[in-house]
Amino acid sequence: MSEQPTLEINALSAGYGRFDVVRDVALSVGKGEAVALLGPNGAGKTTVLRAIMGLVKQRRGLIRIGGTDVSALPTHRIARGLAAIAPEGRRLFLDQSVEDNLLLGALHLRHDKIRTQTLLASVYDLFPVLKAYRQRLSSFLSGGEQQMVAIGRMLMSDPEIMLLDEPSVALSPVAVDIVVKAMLELRKRGASLLLVEQRTDVATRVCDRLYVMTHGEIVDEMKPETIRSGGMSILNKYLG
Ligand code: ATP
Secondary structure (H helix, E strand, C coil): CCCCCCEEEEEEEEEECCEEEEEEEEEEECCCCEEEEECCCCCCHHHHHHHHCCCCCEEEEEEEECCEECCCCCHHHHCCCCEEEECCCCCCCCCCEHHHHHHHCCHHHCCCHHHHHHHHHHHHHHCHHHHHCCCCEHHHCCHHHHHHHHHHHHHCCCCCEEEEECCCCCCCHHHHHHHHHHHHHHHHCCCCEEEEECCHHHHHHHCCEEEEEECCEEEEEECHHHHHHHHHHHHHHHHC
16 A cells, blocks of 8 residues: 555635635655646645645545644644644744744644754754754845745754645745755755745756646646656646
8 A cells, every 4th residue: 555645635625705716636656756736826825835734624535644624623723743834925924033933833742842942953964054043133134034034943843744835936036046955955855845936947946746827726646757748838728
């Protein structure tokens, strides 16, 4: 029997108000796998991530993380080591220090100081610049450094699945490269990633598989090799 996926979504429909924004979504992320969700603006990619975190009510379907059905769990339970998100726009507390922002990711571990310190050390190992700036107010960081804090905060909850929402957006080419290398390093450490991206080059560098989403539905699944060997034109049609 094959190993159970870290994240398994089946027949998911979710949305806002009376409308379903995503319909009948099925996807999986295996243990140690990195999977991208590509699609144009408004396709529903962020809504899938928000549904996984319990931030958008799912109307139908099933979401399992590490075999646990999280469909009916509140966000604070899901955030306790099951899933964590580095959201679009990073959502840091800009008037707080780098370290305080990072520690917010490990709130549920506050009674376990040793584990918190170990996680903090692993974040500083991944992003040494954050260690140097740990007492600095987050508002003084560059966009790329703020993205590192958002990724670090996600790591601090030591989740089974890490969700990254467009980590490359509005960054300089150098900063994009740093973020890509960080995601590759997370992969080396065995992390399971679901990456929402609009940049195909970033997704193909980091991921094993790519789902394409348009108008709230998953319309295709591709491998980076397929895209490199001529599949780009198919992808461009989807992405407009
Ligand atoms: P983007 O790259 O622009 O973030 P996306 O693929 O992540 O796009 P979503 O953010 O999931 O798309 O949005 C999908 C649809 O849901 C859009 O039409 C959007 O306007 C709508 N939507 C998103 N958030 C809300 C909300 N809080 N209330 C109502 N509609 C929303």
